[in-house]
Amino acid sequence: MTLLPSEEARGGSSEIAVDALVVGLGPAGSTALRLLTDAGISSLGIDRASFPRNKPCGGGVSARTLPLLPPYLFEEIPHQVTSGISLTYRGGVSQIQDFGRPIAYQVRRDQFDWALLKAAVGSGAQVMTGVGEVSARREGEGFVVMAGDKKIRTRAIFAADGATSRVLRDLDPDAFRRIRERPSLRPFTSAEGFGELRHPIDARHVAIDLGLVTGGYAWSFPKKDSAWGLGVAGFLKPLVDPRGEFARYLESRKADIDAGGVLTWPLPNFRSVRHGRVSGLFLLGDAGGIVDPFLGEGIYYAILSATRAAEALTRALSRSDLGGQEAIAQASRDYASYVTKSLWPDFSQGARLAQVLYRFPALFFRITRRHPGLLVLYASILTGKHDYRSFSKAMILRTLSLLLPGRTPLSGPAL
Numbered sequence: 197m198t199l200l201p202s203e204e205a206r207g208g209s210s211e212i213a214v215d216a217l218v219v220g221l222g223p224a225g226s227t228a229l230r231l232l233t234d235a236g237i238s239s240l241g242i243d244r245a246s247f248p249r250n251k252p253c254g255g256g257v258s259a260r261t262l263p264l265l266p267p268y269l270f271e272e273i274p275h276q277v278t279s280g281i282s283l284t285y286r287g288g289v290s291q292i293q294d295f296g297r298p299i300a301y302q303v304r305r306d307q308f309d310w311a312l313l314k315a316a317v318g319s320g321a322q323v324m325t326g327v328g329e330v331s332a333r334r335e336g337e338g339f340v341v342m343a344g345d346k347k348i349r350t351r352a353i354f355a356a357d358g359a360t361s362r363v364l365r366d367l368d369p370d371a372f373r374r375i376r377e378r379p380s381l382r383p384f385t386s387a388e389g390f391g392e393l394r395h396p397i398d399a400r401h402v403a404i405d406l407g408l409v410t411g412g413y414a415w416s417f418p419k420k421d422s423a424w425g426l427g428v429a430g431f432l433k434p435l436v437d438p439r440g441e442f443a444r445y446l447e448s449r450k451a452d453i454d455a456g457g458v459l460t461w462p463l464p465n466f467r468s469v470r471h472g473r474v475s476g477l478f479l480l481g482d483a484g485g486i487v488d489p490f491l492g493e494g495i496y497y498a499i500l501s502a503t504r505a506a507e508a509l510t511r512a513l514s515r516s517d518l519g520g521q522e523a524i525a526q527a528s529r530d531y532a533s534y535v536t537k538s539l540w541p542d543f544s545q546g547a548r549l550a551q552v553l554y555r556f557p558a559l560f561f562r563i564t565r566r567h568p569g570l571l572v573l574y575a576s577i578l579t580g581k582h583d584y585r586s587f588s589k590a591m592i593l594r595t596l597s598l599l600l601p602g603r604t605p606l607s608g609p610a611l
């Protein structure tokens with residue numbers, strides 16, 4: 197077990213009781229733990245891995261994430277700022293659009309996640325890492341979690357243990373049965389690795405290819421150390437052979453993967469997770485299926501969902517009209533309602549866009565060649581200027597304006 201300073205203070209006691217237990221210390225868990233600790237709520241964070249640890253990921257952190265991060269985080273970790281996109285169709289000639297402002301910060305996940313965890317510990321959070329496999333069960337009005345030789349009693353669980361969440365499986369076994377029975381709920385598949393490009397491209401731009409990957413896209417994201425994060429993901433249905441699709445992309449990009457090799461990993465399907473079924477359980481980030489179904493962006497949503505969940509608990513516990521357990525039940529209802537009423541409708545619109553764009557990539561590419569400004573889609577989502585619903589509305593208005601004489605899709609107000 198790796199010990200962070202706060203763990204040593206915990207000593208050897210094998211039974212622990214807290215008000216909130218955070219399981220999994222990726223971006224979602226570390227954020228929740230930091231905010232719960234800041235709010236003075238008795239909490240503990242545990243992770244089966246020892247840190248720093250890697251997580252299969254492109255490592256693109258959208259600009260809209262910045263206000264949710266601890267201040268100065270990016271001063272501590274190497275990162276590459278990207279301000280544009282280089283789009284290709286089946287590895288052909290690229291069309292480039294620079295937006296003149298940062299749209300994403302490219303990081304390595306071992307460094308990014310480690311910095312987030314250190315920020316939580318810096319604010320006094322209690323953590324145990326390297327605990328191995330955990331198991332969770334209901335007991336009375338709360339929960340009991342076994343982590344190595346520790347028995348942890350808690351009134352609220354923040355499940356942030358990723359796409360294969362053990363906590364969700366233990367506390368709501370029906371969730372995984374539904375996924376097994378309904379193929380449309382299965383997670384999407386991806387393959388990724390780090391490597392070098394034999395024909396380097398401008399490191400200020402993310403490279404996206406449409407058409408090479410069935411029902412999805414391939415990416416090359418620049419890192420500060422001159423390596424590139426490369427990967428493929430399908431969003432219409434799980435890729436049957438992610439490694440094969442990735443090999444095709446590497447061939448077209450003339451890229452060589454480093455000694456870390458190729459990893460495959462699931463990207464949760466937001467339709468598969470039902471929030472609010474277990475009182476006191478907050479499903480965050482990948483464990484809650486909270487990944488954008490158009491871009492596969494999950495870091496922002498992990499941090500956003502953790503922030504909203506921690507806020508809901510802090511708010512409910514400060515209410516004098518609610519007893520402790522009532523407050524926890526109220527907070528988990530408020531959080532579930534936020535996910536289903538705010539995030540899910542937008543994800544549904546993102547999924548509709550994915551259906552059109554990834555089904556007809558050649559058409560989309562041809563249109564953007566004539567009107568490269570349409571690539572502003574990526575920038576306006578990643579900077580938070582639009583969500584999928586407001587973007588779609590703006591696009592419809594703009595397309596209608598085409599019907600007016602002398603107008604082009606790019607002559608309307610800025611998206």
Ligand SMILES: Cc1cc2nc3c(=O)[nH]c(=O)nc-3n(C[C@H](O)[C@H](O)[C@H](O)COP(=O)(O)OP(=O)(O)OC[C@H]3O[C@@H](n4cnc5c(N)ncnc54)[C@H](O)[C@@H]3O)c2cc1C
Pocket residue numbers: 219220221222223224225242243244245251252253254255256257258328329330356357358359361362363386387388427461462463480481482483487492493494495496498
């Ligand atoms: C190939 C690929 C590329 C991606 N690229 C991007 C990208 O460029 N930008 C972006 O925004 N998103 C990207 N995503 C999505 C993003 O990686 C995830 O959405 C994000 O990591 C979710 O964060 P999280 O904190 O919810 O979970 P995770 O980051 O998965 O963290 C979960 C933590 O829980 C721990 N854990 C797991 N099981 C247990 C257990 N049983 N007990 C205790 N601890 C446990 C793990 O060790 C881990 O530390 C990508 C995903 C994939 C697969």
